[in-house]
Amino acid sequence: MEIQLTWLGHATWKIQAGDHTILLDPFLNDSPVAPVNADEVKADVILVSHGHFDHVADVASIANRCNAHVVAVYEIAQWFQANHDVKLATGMNLGGTFKLPLEGISASVKMTPAVHSSQLPDGSPGGVAAGFILTIESKKIYFACDTALFSDMQLIGRSGIDVAVLPIGDLFTMGIEDSILATGFIDPKQVLPTHYNTWPPIEADTTLWAEKIKTETGAHPVVLEPGETHIV
Numbered sequence: 421m422e423i424q425l426t427w428l429g430h431a432t433w434k435i436q437a438g439d440h441t442i443l444l445d446p447f448l449n450d451s452p453v454a455p456v457n458a459d460e461v462k463a464d465v466i467l468v469s470h471g472h473f474d475h476v477a478d479v480a481s482i483a484n485r486c487n488a489h490v491v492a493v494y495e496i497a498q499w500f501q502a503n504h505d506v507k508l509a510t511g512m513n514l515g516g517t518f519k520l521p522l523e524g525i526s527a528s529v530k531m532t533p534a535v536h537s538s539q540l541p542d543g544s545p546g547g548v549a550a551g552f553i554l555t556i557e558s559k560k561i562y563f564a565c566d567t568a569l570f571s572d573m574q575l576i577g578r579s580g581i582d583v584a585v586l587p588i589g590d591l592f593t594m595g596i597e598d599s600i601l602a603t604g605f606i607d608p609k610q611v612l613p614t615h616y617n618t619w620p621p622i623e624a625d626t627t628l629w630a631e632k633i634k635t636e637t638g639a640h641p642v643v644l645e646p647g648e649t650h651i652v
Contacts, residue, residue, distance in 0.1 A: 421525065421557045422651055425583070428461075429453035429646035430618040431475060431566065433585065437556045440464045440522045444552070444563055445475040446482055453618050455647035458482055465520050467529060467554075468492035469565035470538035471499075471546025474618075480504035489521055491529060495547035499540055514550060527556045532576055534567035536593070553579065559652055561585065562606060566615060569598035577606035583652055584608035584639070587615035588629055589622030596629045603637040611639040612650065 424436040430451050435442040443463040448454040451474070458478035466479055466488050476496070483490050483506045490500055494511030501509050512518055512531050520527040530553040538546035551565040553576065561583045562576060584606050587593035593615050594602065603611050611633055616624035626643045633641035642650050 421559075423556055423559060423561070424649050424651055425561070425585075425612070426649040427612070427614070427644040427646055428455060431469075431587070431615045433563065433614070434461065435554065435556075435561070437522070437527065438525055440525060440527075442467060442520070442527075442554070443482065443488075445469055445565070446478040447474045447476075448478050450477055451618065453646050459485070462486050463488040464522060466490045467552055467563075468496055468500075469534065469551060469563070470536060470549035471496055471540035471544075472538065472566070473541045475566070476541065480506055483508070491518055491520070493531070493538075493547040493550055495545055496538075496540065499544055499546075503542070514548060525556060527554070529554050532562070532564075533570065533572065534565050535570050536566040536568070553581070559583075561652065562608065563614075564602065566593050569594045569602050571605070573602050573605035577608070581606050581608040582610065584611045585614050586611060588613040588624045588626075589616035589618075590624065591621050593622075596624060596632065599629070600632050600636050603633060603639050607637075608639050610642055610650075610652075611637075612642045612644065 426434040497509040497511030500506040534549040536549035630641040
């Protein structure tokens, strides 16, 4: 099955598989780099990695309009149900796997550790930050989400990752050099950068990044502009 990965700027991704759409961390209306507004996208499932505003800002509006199923760490799922009337939400935790309710395809997410903080916009605790291994049919896509480098990425790599999506913006997440080490740990076939160039403090040189990926790892680098799509 063809899987389309579209970068919607910052850390927001649209994953299209057949007739189904999965969104990761939708931050669109207030993003200075998003190519679309929240009311222009649809979703069957919304994955939420942690509680920071730039990852949850448009979750509720999209979920409620599209009747989408929100999947997040338990505290965040409960918060969306209690505070934003989200009807369909599954709370999970690190190490757990959830079969996505997408008719006609085999799809699941495994929640992986991420080394990062998590607090919801109103100050409520957001549990722990997470990443996701998204498995669709036979393909595995690892979204590290907001995280520092950590050595257990080597264990994530043992599952056989086809595509890794790694932050490179530094300051709030790992930067270019640590993302190169992470790529070596994970050993994916392809790697895409995320969480960079939204604001000046997280600007990153993707030309330098791609060259280092080519020369220092076995992965193929893919750099997208906001709105562009890569076919897995």
